Amino acid sequence: MSSGSTSAGIFMADGFSQTRPPRFEGVHYGYRRNRMELFICSTDPDLWNIVLDGPLEVKETRGKWTEEDKRNFQLNSKATNLMYCTLGPEEYHRVTGCKSAKEIWEKLQIAHKGKSHVKISRINSLKQDFESFVMKPEESIKEMNERFTTIVNSLRNLEVEYASVDLVRKVLWALPKKWTPKVTTIEESKDLTRLSLDELIGSLITHEEKLKREDLEEPKKEKRGIAFKVTSQEDELECLDEMEEEEFAMLNKHVAKLLKIRRERKRGNFPGRQREAENDKESSKGNRHMTRSKREGASSKRFQSQAECFKCGKQGHIKAYCPLTKKEKAYAT
Numbered sequence: 001m002s003s004g005s006t007s008a009g010i011f012m013a014d015g016f017s018q019t020r021p022p023r024f025e026g027v028h029y030g031y032r033r034n035r036m037e038l039f040i041c042s043t044d045p046d047l048w049n050i051v052l053d054g055p056l057e058v059k060e061t062r063g064k065w066t067e068e069d070k071r072n073f074q075l076n077s078k079a080t081n082l083m084y085c086t087l088g089p090e091e092y093h094r095v096t097g098c099k100s101a102k103e104i105w106e107k108l109q110i111a112h113k114g115k116s117h118v119k120i121s122r123i124n125s126l127k128q129d130f131e132s133f134v135m136k137p138e139e140s141i142k143e144m145n146e147r148f149t150t151i152v153n154s155l156r157n158l159e160v161e162y163a164s165v166d167l168v169r170k171v172l173w174a175l176p177k178k179w180t181p182k183v184t185t186i187e188e189s190k191d192l193t194r195l196s197l198d199e200l201i202g203s204l205i206t207h208e209e210k211l212k213r214e215d216l217e218e219p220k221k222e223k224r225g226i227a228f229k230v231t232s233q234e235d236e237l238e239c240l241d242e243m244e245e246e247e248f249a250m251l252n253k254h255v256a257k258l259l260k261i262r263r264e265r266k267r268g269n270f271p272g273r274q275r276e277a278e279n280d281k282e283s284s285k286g287n288r289h290m291t292r293s294k295r296e297g298a299s300s301k302r303f304q305s306q307a308e309c310f311k312c313g314k315q316g317h318i319k320a321y322c323p324l325t326k327k328e329k330a331y332a333t
Helices: 005-011 031-043 044-054 065-085 089-094 102-115 116-131 140-157 164-174 179-190 198-240 245-267 271-288 290-307 324-332
Strands: none
Touching: 005 102, 031 044, 031 065, 031 140, 044 065, 044 102, 044 290, 089 102, 102 116, 116 140, 140 164, 140 198, 164 179, 164 198, 179 198
16 A cells, blocks of 8 residues: 555544544543534534434425425434444443434433533532643643643533633643742733733743753753863873973972971971070079179060060059159149
């Protein structure tokens, strides 16, 4: 079989043909019901009126039919035939004996949608699912939308419709807390009464893909930081290789000197302290050859030079010899 005939066969399959009515085998009634309605309306709007309202009136008996009677009879038969053509064997046996398209339609409605009390119970159950609908953990926006659409379409098949703005708000409220910034942005920047559900889902899917890309880029940034450190170390080694031997020797000598000073500081042997100790040592040697009176005088002068006055706060004298003290004594006398 050629590719052209194969594609034509696929196109003519159930649900794709423009001339063949969609087939109902007892499953997915809501979907098949809508397909049957669209097919019958596209064939002839009068036929759909016959399905909903009942057959057209034929006033005379067969032998006395007028042109209008013939036309009405033909339309009634055509509508009934279309209804039977849409049914599979099991569904056909369910409605066998029905004389009009309206009877077939109503019997299918009762069989698959239930009687009034069953229908009400089903509606209440679906409404509860709608009100408690939330996005599941680890669920994508696409998967959430599929669940939500199933509930909405099931209610629509039971003749329960929600306004577009109610559907949009319900989806926004169903999102988890991590979506709060996005929800706030949509509510502040968009007119929800004009925003369709498809537009909302498209915006949420785009944002979801952005979040996934950011999650994938974070580990890469960490790896880049590690690579940068390694590269920097390699660059430093290359710089050391390019240095002159003399420059490297001088640098090494300077570093060794700094390390030595650091070790001495840790031990408490500061160079300044060593010089002070040496000076004190020399001065002590000289003091051995001085007389006792000279040593005491030198000690007194050193003390006075280092002393701080408690009166004026200056160095070089004590309070007893402070000029301010002398002035006060002179004023008192």
